[in-house]
Amino acid sequence: xxxxxxxxxxxxxxxxxxxxxxxxxxxxxxxxxxxxxxxxxxxxxxxxxxxxxxxxxxxxxxxxxxxxxxxxxxxxxxxxxxxxxxxxxxxxxxxxxxxxxxxxxxxxxxxxxxxxxxxxxxxxxxxxxxxxxxxxxxxxxxxxxxxxxxxxxxxxxxxxxxxxxxxxxxxxxxxxxxxxxxxxxxxxxxxxxxxxxxxxxxxxxxxxxxxxxxxxxxxxxxxxxxxxxxxxxxxxxxxxxxxxxxxxxxxxxxxxxxxxxxxxxxxxxxxxxxxxxxxxxxxxxxxxxxxxxxxxxxxxxxxxxxxxxxxxxxxxxxxxxxxxxxxxxxxxxxxxxxxxxxxxxxxxxxxxxxxxxxxxxxxxxxxxxxxxxxxxxxxxxxxxxxxxxxxxxxxxxxxxxxxxxxxxxxxxxxxxxxxxxxxxxxxxxxxxxxxxxxxxxxxxxxxxxxxxxxxxxxxxxxxxxxxxxxxxxxxxxxxxxxxxxxxxxxxxxxxxxxxxxxxxxxxxxxxxxxxxxxxxxxxxxxxxxxxxxxxxxxxxxxxxxxxxxxxxxxxxxxxxxxxxxxxxxxxxxxxxxxxxxxxxxxxxxxxxxxxxxxxxxxxxxxxxxxxxxxxxxxxxxxxxxxxxxxxxxxxxxxxxxxxxxxxxxxxxxxxxxxxxxxxxxxxxxxxxxxxxxxxxxxxxxxxxxxxxxxxxxxxxxxxxxxxxxxxxxxxxxxxxxxxxxxxxxxxxxxxxxxxxxxxx
Amino acid sequence: xxxxxxxxxxxxxxxxxxxxxxxxxxxxxxxxxxxxxxxxxxxxxxxxxxxxxxxxxxxxxxxxxxxxxxxxxxxxxxxxxxxxxxxxxxxxxxxxxxxxxxxxxxxxx
Numbered sequence: 115x116x117x118x119x120x121x122x123x124x125x126x127x128x129x130x131x132x133x134x135x136x137x138x139x140x141x142x143x144x145x146x147x148x149x150x151x152x153x154x155x156x157x158x159x160x161x162x163x164x165x166x167x168x169x170x171x172x173x174x175x176x177x178x179x180x181x182x183x184x185x186x187x188x189x190x191x192x193x194x195x196x197x198x199x200x201x202x203x204x205x206x207x208x209x210x211x212x213x214x215x216x217x218x219x220x221x222x223x224x225x226x227x228x229x230x231x232x233x234x235x236x237x238x239x240x241x242x243x244x245x246x247x248x249x250x251x252x253x254x255x256x257x258x259x260x261x262x263x264x265x266x267x268x269x270x271x272x273x274x275x276x277x278x279x280x281x282x283x284x285x286x287x288x289x290x291x292x293x294x295x296x297x298x299x300x301x302x303x304x305x306x307x308x309x310x311x312x313x314x315x316x317x318x319x320x321x322x323x324x325x326x327x328x329x330x331x332x333x334x335x336x337x338x339x340x341x342x343x344x345x346x347x348x349x350x351x352x353x354x355x356x357x358x359x360x361x362x363x364x365x366x367x368x369x370x371x372x373x374x375x376x377x378x379x380x381x382x383x384x385x386x387x388x389x390x391x392x393x394x395x396x397x398x399x400x401x402x403x404x405x406x407x408x409x410x411x412x413x414x415x416x417x418x419x420x421x422x423x424x425x426x427x428x429x430x431x432x433x434x435x436x437x438x439x440x441x442x443x444x445x446x447x448x449x450x451x452x453x454x455x456x457x458x459x460x461x462x463x464x465x466x467x468x469x470x471x472x473x474x475x476x477x478x479x480x481x482x483x484x485x486x487x488x489x490x491x492x493x494x495x496x497x498x499x500x501x502x503x504x505x506x507x508x509x510x511x512x513x514x515x516x517x518x519x520x521x522x523x524x525x526x527x528x529x530x531x532x533x534x535x536x537x538x539x540x541x542x543x544x545x546x547x548x549x550x551x552x553x554x555x556x557x558x559x560x561x562x563x564x565x566x567x568x569x570x571x572x573x574x575x576x577x578x579x580x581x582x583x584x585x586x587x588x589x590x591x592x593x594x595x596x597x598x599x600x601x602x603x604x605x606x607x608x609x610x611x612x613x614x615x616x617x618x619x620x621x622x623x624x625x626x627x628x629x630x631x632x633x634x635x636x637x638x639x640x641x642x643x644x645x646x647x648x649x650x651x652x653x654x655x656x657x658x659x660x661x662x663x664x665x666x667x668x669x670x671x672x673x674x675x676x677x678x679x680x681x682x683x684x685x686x687x688x689x690x691x692x693x694x695x696x697x698x699x700x701x702x703x704x705x706x707x708x709x710x711x712x713x714x715x716x717x718x719x720x721x722x723x724x725x726x727x728x729x730x731x732x733x734x735x736x737x738x739x740x741x742x743x744x745x746x747x748x749x750x751x752x753x754x755x756x757x758x759x760x761x762x763x764x765x766x767x768x769x770x771x772x773x774x775x776x777x778x779x780x781x782x783x784x785x786x787x788x789x790x791x792x793x794x795x796x797x798x799x800x801x802x803x804x805x806x807x808x809x810x811x812x813x814x815x816x817x818x819x820x821x822x823x824x825x826x827x828x829x830x831x832x833x834x835x836x837x838x839x840x841x842x843x844x845x846x847x848x849x850x851x852x853x854x855x856x857x858x
Numbered sequence: 859x860x861x862x863x864x865x866x867x868x869x870x871x872x873x874x875x876x877x878x879x880x881x882x883x884x885x886x887x888x889x890x891x892x893x894x895x896x897x898x899x900x901x902x903x904x905x906x907x908x909x910x911x912x913x914x915x916x917x918x919x920x921x922x923x924x925x926x927x928x929x930x931x932x933x934x935x936x937x938x939x940x941x942x943x944x945x946x947x948x949x950x951x952x953x954x955x956x957x958x959x960x961x962x963x964x965x966x967x
Binding site for chain 2: 530569590631634638658670671672676683697798
């Protein structure tokens, strides 16, 4: 053959060519020689002189395909649904491959002839600085690649013709309990709707959606509507939700097998709509009952259904929250009413049990959903802050502080660092639920005071750690005092070391080993010394005066007051068969030292010599009698010269300072006083920032500032506003009485 | 430490026995005292802001500068929060309590 263009007889060439084209689209075999000749023929026709036959070739090919597809469509349209479905699937799979082969047969035509229909700027003339003329829109009737033309023919002559019957056949196949291969076939059929418009790059799925998806979805909608109302009547509630869960699962799995990616979610949504959203009232009607009787399996199924639909979980969340609160309240009330004095440990156990039970439920039943975790916290808040009666203080802040105290106190046996850490974290969990965080703070700092002053703390690390945890929740200000206390202990230790170094360098001899804590008043909650004029023994007085001198050389403008009722010492008893080293309170020491010069003493003499008030003296003497160091004759007291003890070094307890109801009430009173200060500070802060503010707005902003610390009542805030007006921090507007001004 | 003590003890016991009639009955070995420091002031409350001088004044509390709120004494020996006094003397350079001319005697440290 020759590549030189020449005169060609179209009809002659077309005869051979059309036979091949017909064979190709039905995937019938074509001889290699024929195929090769056909390729040359196409070249010859396109390059023909005097005029190219390219357009004629294109038109002829198209009408050949149109005739053949039309004939096929006529054949298919009369079939019954099942056969139509299968036949279409079969014919399409042949045709689409055929179209592919055809494309390679016409590759010269595609490559060369179609070029003149392509927009010019598709070539790379994009030189910077040169503005190209706007592109002319592509003519929709312009020739396209042979494959695309073939697919277009399939669309217009096949799908458009049999559309209605075909779609209903597809729906029949996918809705009935079809097997895997039917779904696969359906998938291919649907794919044909997309492939035939694939060349339309801008709206590739438009045809598919119009022809199939819309019809399909409305069909599904009516099928599932019927199904849902059928199930509601036929099944019990638990059966329904279980069935709905599995129907939706199946729908998704099946959808993935036959639908195009873009339709799966729409299909599942449609099913959800009919099975869940439209039945919402029915589904929610059983929630309170299920929650009450803890039908967690049903609730779990319901959760699975509802979590698919936005904004339907509210009822479930609300009921869950109430369930937690009610459950907790039942436990707390039973516990409170059964006990005279409420034990901190049991109290914590109850709260933590309720909390962990429902935390597990959040994860097992409600998929660890965040809203349910919040509801759990809210629910816990509901019962943790319970107080008996309106006027009563809530017990929780105190009990939590007590529990923490027990953890951090020496003597908690067999507890490892990790366990301690876990338990401290538990306290923080409960702490988060507590509304009156200031009350907790007050009790906590009171107990911390004791731990630190009496040296009862397990370790400074543990104390620091706990304060850090509190700080993490409530911020710097909340723990400032607690931190100050811890700092005082460290500062005191350093101070005592320096004091001893000073004495050493001054070559002063120390008769007793002296150490002291120097605490900042205001940060500590310690009672003042009940016996301010107490007479100290000379040894103690000497040390004390030396230290005071040292202290005033270190600080300016500070005054030290000694809390001897908190001090302890070690006394060596050397009048017995063996010597004993006894740790005791300063009061006990002072009493015993009186016996250095007297064999027997009565209470009155003791009191006048020592200036220890009677109400302190009596229990102190009694504690020494209880320890068998003193003997009471009824009137007088004597040293017990027959005293013996297995240990040579031991401690006798002073009167134990137990927390009395009076102490507790006093602490609550202090909390109230602090609240006033706190509210005032918040008021000042708001007013300083705003300068002028209306009453209601001021109240609102102040509540916002303090509610993380406690839930204030409005009348207290009003009192504080009055107080600030008195102190001239703010003033009322002369004209509008509910407006305040800040006074700088 | 406990071991050290028990090693020391036997000879002492003997000594103590011998000395019982004449020597002292008691010896003080250790003392762990507790003291509370406060500003050495005549009046606990700052007359300007009416908050205790040991606590920070309201302004410092709301600015969260508690640590910086120190005390100042005048020559008249009256004392106030330093920051309260700074504001006060802008208007009136006299002690709010005794009306004497305000001169700083010392600052707390």
